[in-house]
Amino acid sequence: MKIAGIVLAVLLVLVLIFGAKAMSIRNELVTQQEAIRAAWSQVDVALQRRADLIPNLVETVKGFAKQERTVIDSVTKARAALLGARTPRERMQANAALDSALGRLLVVVENYPQLKSSENFLRLQDELAGTENRIAVERRKYNEAVQRYNTTIALFPNNIVASLFGFQRNDDYFQTAPAAREVPQVKF
Amino acid sequence: MKRFLHIGLLWTATVLSAFAYDFSALQPDGYISDYANVIDARTEQALERYCRAVESSTGAQIAVLTIPTLHGEPIEDVANLIYRKWGIGKKETDEGVLLLLAIQDRRSRLEVGYGLEPIIPDGYAGSLLRRMRPALKQQRYGEAVAVAVQTLAERIAQRKGVTIQQPVPHTRRARPGAGFPVGPVLFAVFALLALLGGRSRRRGLAYRRHGMGMDGLLAGLLLGNVLGRGMGGFHGRSSGGFGGFDSFDSFGGFGGGDSGGGGASSSW
Numbered sequence: 001m002k003i004a005g006i007v008l009a010v011l012l013v014l015v016l017i018f019g020a021k022a023m024s025i026r027n028e029l030v031t032q033q034e035a036i037r038a039a040w041s042q043v044d045v046a047l048q049r050r051a052d053l054i055p056n057l058v059e060t061v062k063g064f065a066k067q068e069r070t071v072i073d074s075v076t077k078a079r080a081a082l083l084g085a086r087t088p089r090e091r092m093q094a095n096a097a098l099d100s101a102l103g104r105l106l107v108v109v110e111n112y113p114q115l116k117s118s119e120n121f122l123r124l125q126d127e128l129a130g131t132e133n134r135i136a137v138e139r140r141k142y143n144e145a146v147q148r149y150n151t152t153i154a155l156f157p158n159n160i161v162a163s164l165f166g167f168q169r170n171d172d173y174f175q176t177a178p179a180a181r182e183v184p185q186v187k188f
Numbered sequence: 189m190k191r192f193l194h195i196g197l198l199w200t201a202t203v204l205s206a207f208a209y210d211f212s213a214l215q216p217d218g219y220i221s222d223y224a225n226v227i228d229a230r231t232e233q234a235l236e237r238y239c240r241a242v243e244s245s246t247g248a249q250i251a252v253l254t255i256p257t258l259h260g261e262p263i264e265d266v267a268n269l270i271y272r273k274w275g276i277g278k279k280e281t282d283e284g285v286l287l288l289l290a291i292q293d294r295r296s297r298l299e300v301g302y303g304l305e306p307i308i309p310d311g312y313a314g315s316l317l318r319r320m321r322p323a324l325k326q327q328r329y330g331e332a333v334a335v336a337v338q339t340l341a342e343r344i345a346q347r348k349g350v351t352i353q354q355p356v357p358h359t360r361r362a363r364p365g366a367g368f369p370v371g372p373v374l375f376a377v378f379a380l381l382a383l384l385g386g387r388s389r390r391r392g393l394a395y396r397r398h399g400m401g402m403d404g405l406l407a408g409l410l411l412g413n414v415l416g417r418g419m420g421g422f423h424g425r426s427s428g429g430f431g432g433f434d435s436f437d438s439f440g441g442f443g444g445g446d447s448g449g450g451g452a453s454s455s456w
Contacts, residue, residue: 042448119315126314126452133264137449 025161032149036170039142040088043174046134047082047095053131054079054098057124061105064115071108075101088172095135102128139174146170209259211266216251216274218439220333224254224291231330235337236439241354242341248283248304249442250340251276252333258290263453266290267299277301277445283344284445287336289329293455296320300451307347308340314452316340324456 058072078101082094106125115121150169153162161167214223219239220232227235239250251274258266267288277284283303289296298313316336323332338356345352 046448122318123311123314127310130310130313130450130452133268133449133451135449136264137268137447141448 021157022161022164025158026165029149029153029158029162029165029167032145032152033167033170036142036145036149039138039145043088043135043138043142044091046131046138047091050095050098050128050131050135051079051082053124053127057105057128060118060121060124061109061115064112064118065108068105068108071101071105075105077101092174143173146173211259211261211269212273214253214255214270214273216253216439216442219249219251221251221253224256224289224329226254226289226291226327226329227252227333228330231334235334238337238341238352238354238356240439241352242344245350245352246283246341246344246348247278247281248285248344249277249445250285250287250337251442252287252289252337254289254291254329254333256290257292258295263288263290263293263295263297264449267297267451267453268447268449271299271301271445271447274442275444275446276442277303279444279446282445282447284442284447285340285451286447287333287340289324289333291329294324295453295455296324297453298451299447299449301445301447302450303445304344305448305450307344308451310450310452312343313450314454317452317454321454321456 054075058076061068061072075098078094078098082091082098085091085094109116109121150171152158153167153169214221217223218236220227220235222232235252243249253270255266267286270288271284271286274286276286281303282301284301285304285308286299287296288299296317298308298317300308300310300313316339319339320332320336323329323335341352
């Protein structure tokens with residue numbers, strides 16, 4: 001009777017210790033999932049910022065090169081598509097489309113030396129380049145957050161806790177499309 | 189055989205140190221880290237004091253880094269990497285800015301922390317870099333940096349409604365490579381020693397096989413290279429007197445700030 005009591009007490013202590021450890025691991029995993037969500041929203045902020053810049057850019061280009069209707073319209077359409085996209089995957093696709101539309105616009109701008117050298121346009125170009133860089137940086141940070149989570153979840157003893165509470169591997173990494181960094185080709 | 193191995197190792201070390209470059213290993217040398225050695229010591233010290241005053245009055249940290257080359261990396265990536273590694277700006281506010289000049293690539297970048305993005309928008313950063321161009325083209329690096337830092341600081345101070353209690357940095361024409369050329373001098377000394385050693389040995393045939401001349405030369409090359417690199421950051425100190433140590437003591441590192449890639453890049 002006495003022995004059984006001791007065994008029970010020891011078991012209880014062990015369960016308490018493991019329970020506490022499991023809880024702290026679970027909290028860590030939840031924190032990291034939140035970090036991924038926060039990193040994604042930063043990517044989203046950068047995408048939104050880019051969309052916000054477009055009207056200003058389009059107006060400036062129109063002031064010098066009204067006749068370039070098709071190119072200007074394609075940029076406006078790509079922006080609308082970006083604003084309409086809902087899921088992360090859709091948004092990234094729309095962003096890639098906007099990339100190529102903007103690339104074509106900047107090629108056209110080469111034909112307008114006055115526009116190219118105006119301080120207003122130069123600043124807009126800085127804002128645009130800055131926003132593109134922000135998107136790249138925030139994507140990298142997002143990927144880092146996802147990777148950190150995936151590593152944490154795979155390590156012992158976290159993997160036991162993770163499967164116990166149903167935490168799964170997250171494979172929503174951003175792949176940089178090789179085309180995104182290429183200079184658009186001019187076709188005649 | 190052993191000697192060949194020795195030379196081979198030395199050679200590999202030299203080649204590796206020349207190509208594989210790890211930017212994340214760069215450490216801040218105060219607010220102004222002049223690793224390309226293009227800012228004269230007096231301007232650097234004045235800027236160092238000025239940036240300290242800027243931090244105490246506005247809470248924002250301004251960092252300047254000059255490097256000889258980007259080793260083929262995009263300046264945006266290098267600037268963001270170093271910004272986050274050094275943690276410019278306080279952790280809670282992220283109010284920091286990094287001015288990076290890559291001298292041989294003729295590229296410049298102003299990396300702006302999250303907290304200063306409303307005060308220094310990308311367009312403003314770009315136009316500031318464009319205004320630095322004429323001075324940079326004439327290799328007046330110290331002057332270009334001083335004017336840029338002052339313009340930034342005054343804009344930050346104005347937006348925060350404070351004044352900076354420190355005279356504007358006095359600028360002097362920067363002479364390129366103004367510091368003491370430690371590397372080349374050491375190399376010359378070792379080369380001379382090696383040559384002299386080789387000649388004296390030639391008299392006695394018994395020593396000839398050892399042929400230490402080449403080894404000495406390589407060792408000198410390597411040592412000169414390593415020391416030259418290591419001391420590059422201290423040029424302001426070694427040639428500028430005591431001011432450097434004073435700033436070394438009171439510079440407690442940056443504050444853990446973060447940047448999301450805001451700012452602008454330019455070239456000259």
